[in-house]
Amino acid sequence: MPPTRTRTAVLVIGLLLCASLAGGARTPLEYIQDVQMAEGSAGAKEDPLLASTIFPLYDKLTAENIVPSLMNLFKELQKDIDELEASAPATWADLVDPYERLNDRLNLPWGIVTHLEGVKNSDALRAAMDQLNPLQVAVSQRLGQSSPLYQAFKLIRNNSTGLTEAQQRVLDGVIISAKLSGVDLEVAVPEGEDKGKARLQATNRFNDITQQLSTLSNNFSNNALDATAAFKLLITDKKDLDGLPGSFLAQAAQRASNATAENGPWLITLDAPTYTSVMSYADNRTLREEVYRAYISRASSGAADNTPVIEQMMALRQEQAHLAGYSNAAEYFMANKMATPQTAMDLIEQLREASYNTAAKELKDLRQFAASQNYTETLMNWDIAYWAQKQQQALFNLTDEDVRPYLPLPRVLEGLFALAKRLFNATVEAADGEVPVWDPSVRFFRLYRNGELKAHFYLDSFARPGEKSAGAWQSSMVGQSALLAAPGEKLRMPVAVLVTNQSPPVGDKPSLMTMYEVVTLFHEFGHGLQHMLTSETDVLVSGIAGIEQDAVEQPSQFLERWAHEKPVLLSFARHYQTNESMPDDLVNKVEATRNYRSGTDTLRQLFYALIDLKIHSKYNPQPGVFLHQTDLYKDVIAKTTVMAPLPEDRFLCTFTHIFSGGYASGYYGYKWAQVMSIDGFSAFQEVGMDNADAIAKEGLKYRDTILSLGGARAPALVFQDFRGRPASTTPILRDENLLQTDSGSVQTQSLVSAAISQRAN
Ligand SMILES: *[C@@H]1O[C@H](CO)[C@@H](O)[C@H](O)[C@H]1NC(C)=O
Numbered sequence: 001m002p003p004t005r006t007r008t009a010v011l012v013i014g015l016l017l018c019a020s021l022a023g024g025a026r027t028p029l030e031y032i033q034d035v036q037m038a039e040g041s042a043g044a045k046e047d048p049l050l051a052s053t054i055f056p057l058y059d060k061l062t063a064e065n066i067v068p069s070l071m072n073l074f075k076e077l078q079k080d081i082d083e084l085e086a087s088a089p090a091t092w093a094d095l096v097d098p099y100e101r102l103n104d105r106l107n108l109p110w111g112i113v114t115h116l117e118g119v120k121n122s123d124a125l126r127a128a129m130d131q132l133n134p135l136q137v138a139v140s141q142r143l144g145q146s147s148p149l150y151q152a153f154k155l156i157r158n159n160s161t162g163l164t165e166a167q168q169r170v171l172d173g174v175i176i177s178a179k180l181s182g183v184d185l186e187v188a189v190p191e192g193e194d195k196g197k198a199r200l201q202a203t204n205r206f207n208d209i210t211q212q213l214s215t216l217s218n219n220f221s222n223n224a225l226d227a228t229a230a231f232k233l234l235i236t237d238k239k240d241l242d243g244l245p246g247s248f249l250a251q252a253a254q255r256a257s258n259a260t261a262e263n264g265p266w267l268i269t270l271d272a273p274t275y276t277s278v279m280s281y282a283d284n285r286t287l288r289e290e291v292y293r294a295y296i297s298r299a300s301s302g303a304a305d306n307t308p309v310i311e312q313m314m315a316l317r318q319e320q321a322h323l324a325g326y327s328n329a330a331e332y333f334m335a336n337k338m339a340t341p342q343t344a345m346d347l348i349e350q351l352r353e354a355s356y357n358t359a360a361k362e363l364k365d366l367r368q369f370a371a372s373q374n375y376t377e378t379l380m381n382w383d384i385a386y387w388a389q390k391q392q393q394a395l396f397n398l399t400d401e402d403v404r405p406y407l408p409l410p411r412v413l414e415g416l417f418a419l420a421k422r423l424f425n426a427t428v429e430a431a432d433g434e435v436p437v438w439d440p441s442v443r444f445f446r447l448y449r450n451g452e453l454k455a456h457f458y459l460d461s462f463a464r465p466g467e468k469s470a471g472a473w474q475s476s477m478v479g480q481s482a483l484l485a486a487p488g489e490k491l492r493m494p495v496a497v498l499v500t501n502q503s504p505p506v507g508d509k510p511s512l513m514t515m516y517e518v519v520t521l522f523h524e525f526g527h528g529l530q531h532m533l534t535s536e537t538d539v540l541v542s543g544i545a546g547i548e549q550d551a552v553e554q555p556s557q558f559l560e561r562w563a564h565e566k567p568v569l570l571s572f573a574r575h576y577q578t579n580e581s582m583p584d585d586l587v588n589k590v591e592a593t594r595n596y597r598s599g600t601d602t603l604r605q606l607f608y609a610l611i612d613l614k615i616h617s618k619y620n621p622q623p624g625v626f627l628h629q630t631d632l633y634k635d636v637i638a639k640t641t642v643m644a645p646l647p648e649d650r651f652l653c654t655f656t657h658i659f660s661g662g663y664a665s666g667y668y669g670y671k672w673a674q675v676m677s678i679d680g681f682s683a684f685q686e687v688g689m690d691n692a693d694a695i696a697k698e699g700l701k702y703r704d705t706i707l708s709l710g711g712a713r714a715p716a717l718v719f720q721d722f723r724g725r726p727a728s729t730t731p732i733l734r735d736e737n738l739l740q741t742d743s744g745s746v747q748t749q750s751l752v753s754a755a756i757s758q759r760a761n
Pocket residue numbers: 151154155158
């Protein structure tokens with residue numbers, strides 16, 4: 001699974017509703033003051049949501065005032081869509097501009113509310129969302145699936161003379177997503193039948209499937225959650241938990257009622273952190289086996305069985321793909337991606353060939369290591385994480401607690417911002433207090449490019465259990481737009497929100513981070529930079545908007561890689577009390593662990609990616625034959641695992657990414673994008689990391705291509721603009737130590753390829 005959850009909300013952007021505001025470039029502070037001065041007349045008091053959609057009045061928003069505001073807005077928008085549809089003028093100014101305004105009026109306030117749902121949830125807000133969700137879906141479907149608008153968009157698109165590349169991409173994006181939502185079905189009209197009737201029937205069936213799939217995908221995630229929650233193992237003898245750290249005992253006791261960390265009882269559950277700890281640390285092998293078997297069979301039987309859900313979903317997905325004119329579900333899901341099913345499979349095969357032997361060797365080494373520790377039995381699936389943990393400890397002797405004191409959040413931020421300055425000539429300046437925030441710990445910043453104000457962002461760093469979702473993400477709250485600039489201003493500047501979940505400061509002690517948290521912060525900032533440093537001015541393709549899903553993780557994984565660059569790490573890793581630099585041997589260990597079992601990790605990702613692509617392109621559900629029994633499944637296992645899953649393994653029953661998470665036929669995208677990220681990074685290595693001038697020059701080139709061009713140009717072309725050639729897999733394989741074979745020879749020749757190249761159309 002991917003290391004971090006990234007919600008890259010591709011929000012489209014908003015007309016400033018408070019038209020009484022003065023023109024001229026205003027600071028956020030002036031902006032807020034203008035809104036507040038206008039309160040009496042513009043109704044900001046009753047409707048704080050719509051009064052300020054760029055820098056929201058987070059101090060005034062409540063579930064109570066959000067509901068009537070949005071109800072009213074949805075009604076207005078429905079009316080405005082009716083009007084636009086009725087005329088559907090086929091010119092850019094009369095159709096696309098109003099369309100973008102409509103989108104923005106919907107997306108900006110809706111983005112604020114869903115943002116609050118993620119970072120400041122409450123029972124009241126949840127109830128409000130239950131009420132609002134169906135209405136929001138109705139409006140956005142109206143806008144996205146309108147046949148008159150679709151026809152008009154196609155007319156404009158047909159006449160490419162006079163359209164810029166960006167405008168063509170805007171139209172292509174709108175057209176393909178309308179097509180995928182069923183406005184333009186392939187209808188076979190039987191001899192003698194009425195064409196209109198056949199079309200209507202097909203449309204009804206398509207919409208019916210959409211509805212069913214939405215229910216089923218809910219069923220899927222609910223079953224996965226319920227099945228995970230259903231397992232409870234109460235441990236009463238402390239000896240059974242030997243090997244597990246004290247912090248684990250404390251949490252396990254907290255989950256059991258009337259318990260203490262010291263005396264128990266302790267409750268073991270299947271949530272990811274608990275499961276991972278048990279598998280990595282529990283000395284009791286029987287316990288590990290029991291927990292492992294429960295984990296891999298979640299949601300595969302009983303009340304929360306996802307087996308029939310998957311079969312129904314697969315059948316419906318294939319049928320829907322056919323109705324929309326695609327030969328299978330993979331073709332359908334990838335119609336708006338950078339890769340095709342074939343190029344994605346080609347990439348997987350290349351990486352698989354490179355990583356398989358390494359993964360096999362890593363398993364052999366692990367067996368040897370276990371034997372060296374006088375372990376005599378065969379290593380089974382439930383032994384791998386345990387012995388890997390021990391092997392890692394023996395090899396590197398490194399724990400999170402060793403690095404934390406050297407990674408206080410304030411220093412890490414300084415280091416991150418210094419890197420942005422060095423690479424992209426972008427400077428960050430704190431502007432806390434200029435605008436309202438949703439929690440006192442949230443920070444606010446200005447971002448400058450070449451010394452000129454370019455964007456703003458919020459940073460919400462700390463976990464707040466109960467009201468803030470877990471994980472980390474970047475939300476593109478406000479996109480850059482010329483059309484949607486306030487009166488008298490040339491451009492509306494982007495606003496981003498970065499969210500992570502690290503431990504809060506305690507007293508005078510700052511938040512001390514693990515390396516994983518540092519990398520996560522760099523990752524989200526990478527998304528943020530692409531959103532904020534954009535040079536595009538059409539909101540549908542500026543920043544992250546309009547970028548293919550399998551290219552979106554490129555800048556994020558690129559920036560991630562910098563956190564592991566020794567001089568970068570050394571530039572900010574200093575002890576929070578003594579200001580002493582992180583000792584050299586600690587830095588070296590951090591660097592060395594990066595590629596520990598990289599062959600195994602790569603192969604595991606390829607296993608998920610390949611099964612996802614195969615079942616969406618080749619699988620035809622047959623009653624009574626479940627996926628796990630098919631040759632297709634066995635073939636994937638033979639190719640992409642060095643230790644096969646148990647025959648009773650039912651991981652597909654909890655593979656939420658592809659059955660309820662928007663990654664159907666898209667899981668490969670993490671690797672696909674990472675190949676570009678690391679190839680991009682290798683451009684800097686090539687000019688020499690200590691050549692400051694060359695690095696700065698390369699950085700500006702990266703900024704002005706990959707970070708600037710957004711969705712306005714095909715990602716393969718953007719990559720080529722930066723790198724001067726198509727992306728290659730060689731850099732990522734070299735970076736992860738996968739170029740070296742057993743015999744020591746290097747396989748570069750067969751691996752350099754243009755697999756990641758542009759789609760034919
Ligand atoms: C676009 O042009 C092609 C050929 O130039 C034509 O066949 C097609 O009908 C046109 N589509 C629209 C929507 O006008």
